Amino acid sequence: MSAYQEFEHDVLVIGAGGAGLRAAIEAAAAGVNVGLVCKSLLGKAHTVMAEGGMAASMGNVDERDGWKTHFADTMRGGQYLNSWRMAELHAKESPERARELEKWGALFDRTPDGKILQRNFGGHKYPRLAHVGDRTGLEMIRTLQDHGIHQGIDVHMEVTVTRLLKDGERCVGAFGYDREQGRFRIFKAKAVVLATGGLGRAYLVTSNSWEGTGDGHSLAYHAGAEMRDMEFIQFHPTGMIWPPSVRGILVTEGVRGEGGILRNSKGERFMFEDIPPLYIDQTADNPEEGWRYVTGDRDARRPPELLTRDHVARKIVKEVQEGRGSPHGGAFLDISWIKEHIKDSEGHIKKKLPSMYHQFKELAGIDITKEPMEVGPTTHYAMGGVAVDADTQMTTTVPGLFAAGEVGGGLHGANRLGGNSLSDLVVFGQRAGEYAAKFAKDNPNYTVSEAEIEEAATEALAPLERGVTSVNPFQLQFELQTMMQNKVGIAREEEGLSEALGSIGEIAGQLADVGAGGNRWYNPGWHTALDLKHLLTVSEAIALSARERKESRGAHSRLDHLDKDKAWSTFNHVVRKGPDGEMIIERRDIPPIRQELQDILEEEG
């Protein structure tokens, strides 16, 4: 028997980003005992890095905005593969969730009449993003953290969950280890909420931290849940590309929201070409109109730099492929040009984009108030995720298991609009917390299997027991990331995707030989070895779903099927674990949309 510490909670929340914290707060408010587990220290989750803002149609800057427009924008951005019910709930509830943050201490930037200021972002018809300069995620996570620590939640910091525990179909807890000493921990729970964030680490160039290894996606999958829409990975158009050490670090879309423009090596503002038909009526056709839009002229249409991320990313790639890229293979993003229009442009940029200024100055030696930045696509966000019921966030197939935030699927369809994640976290975090608490109250009895715990312990210890072997965990991870970057990246085709699936199989074969030296104390080699299983699981799901979708839609682009195909607009892809452990992919028809919502889509154009 392995030694382990045991904890019991009514609701166990795995993940302490915006979604997990919000879920924990809600569950605690319902009067149940809540445990919160996270891999890093509290307050360091991915959410802390979010920059541009949180979408909520409060209409503080433009009163024409409202939930209906937000709903329609989200659906259009997602190319109508979204769960329309989630898009509806999200649009209706995000204003309330934003305001509630102020009650807990958040201080957003203000409008002249003292309300929460809102900024423009790609795909949002009106200025909609509540923000604090370019550190909105910090504001959100700190607010939730500082409120959460007074709600009687038990926080288990620097603990990694490696497996979910089951009682028959139902999820009844989790197995993990503490990073500090490598001791095993068992969490028994009546309900479990996954809020583990994303999976950008499956790729080489990414804005995601070491935490983004798709743990929650994979934990849920191996426990019998379904993942949906996994082919849709958002490649954010503007990551840093030079010097190499910063490759992938995000440059917020807020730069374009504040008037930043994209140019190629010939100095051309190439975004004015190839505007997608869905957006042609909403997009400015000259620079002057675009500038009027970003400075608040309500009659102007948005500049093409603020088209959806999938489109902007592809346009940059096209410029590079056709020989008009920047020296290090990207495009130029210029905010300094606003000096033509604004007197103290330097002060203005530093005030609106302080952390971008700092980031470029320190890491690239570039003063963005004076010179353009070099940018290119970076793996950013997983639209796909664990399939859940829209109202309760409970997984479709595992009772007692909930998912919220980036790990959940459905809201964003084929492409997420910027700012719709931070709002997603609090809207669906709140719902997951509420319904998990309810589930826990309604289903008090369960048993945890000792055999399953033993199995989990053996699996977790294996890489360490092998000691140093010829297969180094970091090298294997690098191999997988490089392959995914090359074959399952922003431009895909059948052959490459099949090869990718082959490579994933090969790398998975090496998993049995991965070894880590050292002991159980804070050992990154060991931890990385354990993350590999998750990375492989999500990589397979992405490649398999991408191969299956023989069209280009939203973030998914196929070189061998360049066009969008109406026949592919009526269903989502779902993957689940088959009886022999193999990954099965299925089509799931999109349920017919409520008439009232259909009318909104038509009205809003």
Place this chain on the structure above:
Amino acid sequence: MKSATFKVWRGDQEGGDFETYDVDLEPGYVVLDAIHKIQAEQATDLACRWNCKAGKCGSCSAEVNGSPRLMCMTRVEDVAGDGPITVEPMRAFPVLKDLVTDVSWNYEVKASIQPVTPREPDFEDGSWEMQQYDVERPQEFRKCIECFLCQNVCHVLRDHQMHAEFAGPRHFVFAAQAEMNPIDVGDRVAQLRDDLGIGYCNITKCCTNVCPEGITITDNAIIPLKERVVDRSYDPIAKIARSVFGGADDD
């Protein structure tokens, strides 16, 4: 510069020593890149914390050539001299392993401070009217990324180990953001004086000098708080500060 030699502290609670690693560099390398490279190629069990790699999360604090720094924002070329570059954990906190320290004390102190306590909302939808100039001061303090570098350099904690009596600059910044939140009706003055030990701060400004977020900890947070305390009770250092630094006006 093609390569550099690093001396990295390796050890645990029982003790440890510097180990030497040669690292091939790529353009723009920061210290954290070098640590990661050592981890991937030479010592897979080398422990360090990091998350964002862009100065936003405050995880990667360490002492580089003896100075408190975020490793992800420290360019190797800026710290390379003639000898090797030393990297060691923050010294004001107990070491767990290698570059990782036990910072849990900070979380306990923060939980003891009264959080923002809002007055009744101004509007029916539960919101408040606040002007930009009302929020600007607390917004400075809310930039804090909890890297604890200020805690690491403050002599009251580092040299005098007064963790039981003194909350440290990070937590004065935290108290200040709550005190200056326009909708807050809480009162932390007695707590600042009696439990958080603000009187022990003698305004050396070492904390301000290391803050990677550029928060003017001493002038903007600590001195105004000391003044609030002084208004209710006598604090000699704050009195001097008021005459020497002029103090920030407080409301």
